[in-house]
Amino acid sequence: MKRTFMVFLGAAVLFAVPARIHSLTGTEFLKKIDANMLYEKRTTVAAMTINRPNRSAKVMEMVIYSKGLDHAAIEFSAPAREKGTRFLKIEDNLWIYMPSTEKVMKISGHMLRQSMMGSDFSYEDSVRNESLEELFRAEIVGEEEVAGRPCHVLKLESKKQDVSYPYMKLWVDKEWMIPIKEELMALSGKVIKEVELGEVKQLGDRNIPTRIIMRDLLRKDTSTEIQLKDVRFELELSEDLVFSRRWLERGR
Amino acid sequence: MQKINGNSLAVNLRVLCLLIPVFVYSSVSYAELSGYIEARGFWPQGVTDDDEEYITIERFRPTISYDHESVPWINLTVTPQLYFQQGRCYHYEFDETDYSLKKVRCKIEEVDDYLTIERLYLDCYLKRIDFRLGRQAVNWGSAQIWNPTDLFREFFLADYWAERKGIDAAKVFFPLPGNLWLTAVAATDDTSISDNRYGLKLGTTWKDADIAVVFMDDTVAERLVGGVDIKGQFEIGYWFEGAWFFPTDSDLDDHLEFVVGVDYSFPLKDGLIIAAQYYYDGSGERSKQDYDWLDYINRFSMARDYASLLASLAWNDEVSLSLLVISNLNDSTGIITPYLNLLLPSNLQLSFGENITVGPEGGEFRPGDDPAKLTDNPFLKDMLAKYLLPEVPESIYYIWLKRSF
Known part of the structure; x- marks a missing residue:
């Protein structure tokens, strides 16, 4: 789905950290994270819950298919109003199919920074899924505990202009090498989104956070939680099919 | 409707x-x-x-x-x-x-x-093609409201996003090498099995744009149609959808129709989207004195130049406010549609708004009640006074409640 979410999914699947990890430079940290993030193929069943003040939570269920860093496809299966809505992202292009219009539409680039399906995630969070090492310069700024777990604290500065989050701050779990907390910042340095990752589960030789909470601080008191129900490192559909307009139109 | x-x-x-x-x-x-x-x-x-x-x-x-x-x-x-x-x-x-x-x-x-x-x-999903046979929606074109490259065009005055009418058709989707795809449609009208429409659409994605060329043989309207449909992004979203209509009856004139539009969004609340379009219909009239009022009900449009503006604000994940303006640039009449959409619990959706006609009387969207402002023809004046003008509203309030399951 969104870039950040995919980064988290990727970052979540890390090998245990070697003892000498504390001596790594910032760039080497990012390289290690990137190396562990790169999944060839992945199918994820997830539930997205949008928590709003004074209103009941809104729950959406979806299946996410992804390949590498620039191919992703999402199909919503609940609630009934959104059922059958499909997104396809290939590189910087994003399309949507809505059952109500029975039509595939390309989403314009500027839309990518808007809220997706009313959540705290934006469309661009999924589209901009570049390597952290390629996109950012990193500096290790200290060590802190987050939720009782020792972390390295990294400050990231974008190497490129015109990105959604020119600065990021990561709290990288020393054992798992997973960012378990992130602050995503605007050019002014103002934190505009906060992310927490938790409920780490072991899948094969990988540790995966199965709960991701994002808070868009420009909204009032909302948060969006993604609970990963099932993660498989394979595609349940042919990759030629699922990352194509053909899949958008037929959905299977 | x-x-x-x-x-x-x-x-x-x-x-x-x-x-x-x-x-x-x-x-x-x-x-x-x-x-x-x-x-x-x-x-x-x-x-x-x-x-x-x-x-x-x-x-x-x-x-x-x-x-x-x-x-x-x-x-x-x-x-x-x-x-x-x-x-x-x-x-x-x-x-x-x-x-x-x-x-x-x-x-x-x-x-x-x-x-x-x-x-x-x-639906038959074969290895190399997908095939759909039966009553289905055929819905082509990237532009809003007006779609010159659509095989079965529909224009809903009071409900722009209504579902398309079902068409009895056979449709084949061929993925082709080189990021190309081809859709072929053969469809019949409900009225007669011999009234057929055939369409071919060849598309691809090049850089940040979806590009398609369209060819249609419309035996119902007795014309051949060739068109182009482009939607892309370059800082702002843009689209161009145009088609040339060639009547198979050589006594009739060919004409061009196209829509060009842009959109952009702003980080206001959960997102404000502004979209603007210009629509050119070469078969339409530049002067309201030349309108064919006898064909008022049947034509999608009567004039040559139109514009539309859509502003849609997502207040939050449940409430959105929109304003749609459609303007006939030749006679200065238009329709303004403000509406509010609410997503309620239990898969309920509530929408209400109003279609308001604006502009001087005597134009397409606001003909008024005086037929003398529309025509000098005595017969036509009588027809308009009896049948059309009493039925054309100045505005329409609407509300709908929908529950999905």
């Missing part, structure tokens, strides 16, 4: 009877139910005829999708629709006894009058 569309119910039911045994021969491995039930109300303002001043509509539209375990590459989709309408509902019939038009009110006499089959198609 969508017209009642029941004249092919009998045909569709026969097709359904043929298809269902295929799926129930042994056990059905998977059946999925979705759809909605909704109620709509419309209150036209400024009508002066003697009919009711409201329309209420109730629709129940389930969709059932079947997969069969022994043929997983085949899927059957059926969407029947129960449709009831009260209030203003009539059509005109020609009375040969006195050569006049008689107003005939809607009546429920046959099952076709309230039960229609809106979708009934069989």
Whole structure:
């Protein structure tokens, strides 16, 4: 789905950290994270819950298919109003199919920074899924505990202009090498989104956070939680099919 | 509003009877139910005829999708629709006894009058192609409101995003090498099996743009159509959708239609989207004195130049406010539609708004009640005064409530 979410999914699947990890430079940290993030193929069943003040939570269920860093496809299966809505992202292009219009539409680039399906995630969070090492310069700024777990604290500065989050701050779990907390910042340095990752589960030789909470601080008191129900490192559909307009139109 | 569309119910039911045994021969491995039930109300303002001043509509539209375990590459989709309408509902019939038009009110006499089959198609997913046969939506074009490259164009004055009418068609989708794809459609009109339309659409994605070329042979309108459809992004979103219409009758003139538009979004609340379009219809008239008012109901548009502006603000994940303006640039009339959409718990959706006509009387969207402002022709003046002008509202309030399942 969104870039950040995919980064988290990727970052979540890390090998245990070697003892000498504390001596790594910032760039080497990012390289290690990137190396562990790169999944060839992945199918994820997830539930997205949008928590709003004074209103009941809104729950959406979806299946996410992804390949590498620039191919992703999402199909919503609940609630009934959104059922059958499909997104396809290939590189910087994003399309949507809505059952109500029975039509595939390309989403314009500027839309990518808007809220997706009313959540705290934006469309661009999924589209901009570049390597952290390629996109950012990193500096290790200290060590802190987050939720009782020792972390390295990294400050990231974008190497490129015109990105959604020119600065990021990561709290990288020393054992798992997973960012378990992130602050995503605007050019002014103002934190505009906060992310927490938790409920780490072991899948094969990988540790995966199965709960991701994002808070868009420009909204009032909302948060969006993604609970990963099932993660498989394979595609349940042919990759030629699922990352194509053909899949958008037929959905299977 | 969508017209009642029941004249092919009998045909569709026969097709359904043929298809269902295929799926129930042994056990059905998977059946999925979705759809909605909704109620709509419309209150036209400024009508002066003697009919009711409201329309209420109730629709129940389930969709059932079947997969069969022994043929997983085949899927059957059926969407029947129960449709009831009260209030203003009539059509005109020609009375040969006195050569006049008689107003005939809607009546429920046959099952076709309230039960229609809106979708009934069989999907075959083969290795290299996908094939869809049956009553389906054919919905082409990237532009908003006006789609010159659409094989079956529809224009809903009071409901721009209504579902498309079902078309009896065969559609094939071919993925081609080199990021190309081809869609071919052969479709028939409900009125006659010999009234066919054929369309080919070849598309690709190049850099940040979707590009498609379209060719259509429309034997119903007796014309060939060649078009281009482009939608892309370059800082802002943009699209161009245009087609040239060549009548097969050489006595008629060919013409060009195109839509060019841009959109952009702003980080206000959950997102503010502004979209603007210009629509050129070469078959339309530049002066309102040249409008063909006898064809007012049948034409999508009467003038040559139009513009539209859409502003849509997502206040939060449940509330959105929109404003749509459609303007006839030749006669300065237009329609302004402000509306509010609420996503409620339990899959409920509530929408209400108003279509307001604006501009000087005597134009397309605001003809007024004085036929002398529209034509000098005495016969046409009489026709307009009797039949058209009393029925054209100055505005329409509407509300609808929908529950998805």
